[in-house]
Amino acid sequence: MLLGLAMFGLQASIGTLNDLVDVERDRGHKPGKPLPRGLVPIAVARAIAVGSLAFGLVLSLAVRPIVIVIALLGVVTGYAYDLRLKASRWSWLPFAVGLPLLPLYAWLGATGRIPGAFLVLVPLAVMGGAALALANELADDERDRGAGVETSVGALGRKRSWRLGAALQASVALVAGGSLVLSGAPIVALGVADAAIALTTVGLALGRSRLPGARERAWEIQAIGLGGLALAWLGGLATRGLL
Numbered sequence: 569m570l571l572g573l574a575m576f577g578l579q580a581s582i583g584t585l586n587d588l589v590d591v592e593r594d595r596g597h598k599p600g601k602p603l604p605r606g607l608v609p610i611a612v613a614r615a616i617a618v619g620s621l622a623f624g625l626v627l628s629l630a631v632r633p634i635v636i637v638i639a640l641l642g643v644v645t646g647y648a649y650d651l652r653l654k655a656s657r658w659s660w661l662p663f664a665v666g667l668p669l670l671p672l673y674a675w676l677g678a679t680g681r682i683p684g685a686f687l688v689l690v691p692l693a694v695m696g697g698a699a700l701a702l703a704n705e706l707a708d709d710e711r712d713r714g715a716g717v718e719t720s721v722g723a724l725g726r727k728r729s730w731r732l733g734a735a736l737q738a739s740v741a742l743v744a745g746g747s748l749v750l751s752g753a754p755i756v757a758l759g760v761a762d763a764a765i766a767l768t769t770v771g772l773a774l775g776r777s778r779l780p781g782a783r784e785r786a787w788e789i790q791a792i793g794l795g796g797l798a799l800a801w802l803g804g805l806a807t808r809g810l811l
Contacts, residue, residue: 577624667697753804768793
């Protein structure tokens with residue numbers, strides 16, 4: 569419970585800072601966000617960013633002192649994306665670094681140890697994070713180009729970015745699914761993994777659309793699919809006593 573609340577606070581801080589940095593760029597382009605619409609005052613958003621950071625760090629420390637190290641790494645990675653790397657060719661890097669920190673944070677906080685199976689999970693999470701970063705930027709490509717913002721997709725081009733993202737997602741699916749089969753995971757875990765991979769495939773197909781709205785849904789679907797695959801992988805290996 570405390571771990572979940574702590575992570576919520578940390579993610580809220582990173583997300584709020586991201587919206588603060590983007591408020592002018594989002595104005596008129598993303599009317600669903602409260603800051604560009606003026607529904608939330610800037611001063612209140614700043615207070616939320618600072619307060620939720622403090623909340624997350626205090627709870628992390630209360631759970632297990634070592635956990636705060638990973639929490640701080642996650643916050644630094646998220647802030648680096650918000651303040652600097654988002655508008656650069658290195659915009660994929662915080663996703664690739666940050667995604668593996670999530671299971672490390674959760675497992676270390678809950679058990680006080682990191683299992684050997686994470687030697688497989690961490691590289692998969694790095695690839696998955698990079699793929700999601702590309703999918704996210706594909707959704708915002710027109711807006712970023714219009715604002716003169718340099719991104720990974722802008723440097724690679726839309727087609728090559730999609731192909732690279734698809735290759736990364738395929739690699740994750742192949743290794744994760746294969747390791748589940750080789751470990752003798754139960755049929756339920758295999759079924760959930762198959763469904764997650766199918767969902768990710770739908771997201772990849774949508775990611776080729778010329779419509780920004782469709783590409784927005786595409787990256788969200790890919791994120792859900794990757795999360796489902798991670799849960800299936802963790803659950804399947806746990807039943808085999810490998811975690």
